[in-house]
Every structure is written in C-alpha cells, then in structure tokens.
Amino acid sequence: MRYEVLRAYSSIIFKVESSNYSSEEGVEKFKAKLILCDGSNLRISETWIDKSLVAYSYYWLDEDYNQIIGWDNAPHHQELDNYPHHKHIKIKKMVIPSYEVKLEDTLSFLKRYFEIV
Numbered sequence: 361m362r363y364e365v366l367r368a369y370s371s372i373i374f375k376v377e378s379s380n381y382s383s384e385e386g387v388e389k390f391k392a393k394l395i396l397c398d399g400s401n402l403r404i405s406e407t408w409i410d411k412s413l414v415a416y417s418y419y420w421l422d423e424d425y426n427q428i429i430g431w432d433n434a435p436h437h438q439e440l441d442n443y444p445h446h447k448h449i450k451i452k453k454m455v456i457p458s459y460e461v462k463l464e465d466t467l468s469f470l471k472r473y474f475e476i477v
Contacts, residue, residue, distance in 0.1 A: 362381065362390045362392075362404075362406070362463065363379075365463055365464055365467065366392075366394070366467075368464075368467075369467040369468075369470075369471060371397070371471065372396055372397050372467070372470055372471050372474050373394050373395070373396060373397070374394075374395045374396060374397050374399075375394070375395045376392060376393075376394055376395075377393045377394065377395050377401070378391075378392060378393045379391065379392035379393075380392070386409060386410045387407065387408070387409050388406075388407070388408040388409075389405075389406065389407050389408075390404065390405075390406045390408075391404060391405050391406075392404040396420075396470065396474075397474060398474065398477075399423045400420060400421060400422050400423060400428065401420075401421050401423075401425075402418060402419070402420050402421075402466070402467075402470070403417070403418070403419040403421065404417075404418055404463060405417045405418075406463065413461075413462055415433060415434075416431070416432060416433055416461075416462065416463070417430065417431065417432035417433075417434070418430070418431045418432070418460075418463065418466040419431075420466075420470065426450070427448065427450040428450060428451070429447055429448065429449055429450070430447060430448040430450075431445075431446075431447045431448075431458050431460050431461075431466055432446065432447075432448075433445050433446075433461065437455050440455070440456070440457045441457045442457035442458060442459060442461075443457075445457065445458045445459070445461045446458050447460070
C-alpha cells in the first residue's frame with residue numbers, strides 16, 4: 361500500500377531502515393523510519409480507517425535526531441487556519457498551518473528542499 365509512495369521518492373530516500381504495516385477490520389497502520397539522502401531521517405506514522413487517513417505524523421529529524429520539522433493532525437492548535445493540520449518548525453520554535461497533509465505531500469516538500477540545497 362504505502363510502499364509504492366516510497367518507491368516514487370526513491371531519489372531522496374537512501375534506505376527504509378524500518379517499517380511496519382498492519383491491517384485488521386478496516387483499520388490500517390503504517391510506521392516507518394526512512395534514512396534520507398543527506399543522512400537525516402523521516403519518521404512516519406499513519407492510521408487509516410476504511411481507506412481514509414485519520415491520523416498521521418511525519419517527523420523529519422537531523423542525523424543527531426533533533427527535530428527539523430514535524431507534521432501532524434493531532435487535535436490541538438485550534439487557533440490555526442488549517443486545524444487540525446499543522447507543522448512544528450523547531451529552529452523557529454513555532455507551529456504553523458500545514459498543507460502537507462499526507463505522506464506524498466511531505467515527501468514532495470522534502471524533494472523540493474533537497475533540490476535547492
């Protein structure tokens with residue numbers, strides 16, 4: 361299911377260090393740790409119910425496991441325009457609305473980032 365998405369972004373994924381997929385009674389869960397082309401890593405956690413993404417978190421960490429950006433839809437930060445979708449930008453110590461609301465969006469963001477650095 362999600363492995364096709366990872367293959368589509370193989371240009372920025374050095375390796376899939378760990379992954380776990382489970383499916384039971386319409387509930388699918390996917391977790392993975394990706395090592396990216398610059399040595400940083402992306403932690404993925406998704407829960408799907410009846411083929412709809414209901415909970416996600418994508419956390420991009422540097423080589424020392426310090427957070428760079430974290431995207432999620434945890435139900436806090438109700439003041440943001442795109443509630444519950446938001447991202448934590450560690451270097452600026454801020455939380456802002458996020459429009460990267462699925463794994464493909466996050467990997468696309470990272471691909472664009474790596475193309476300009």
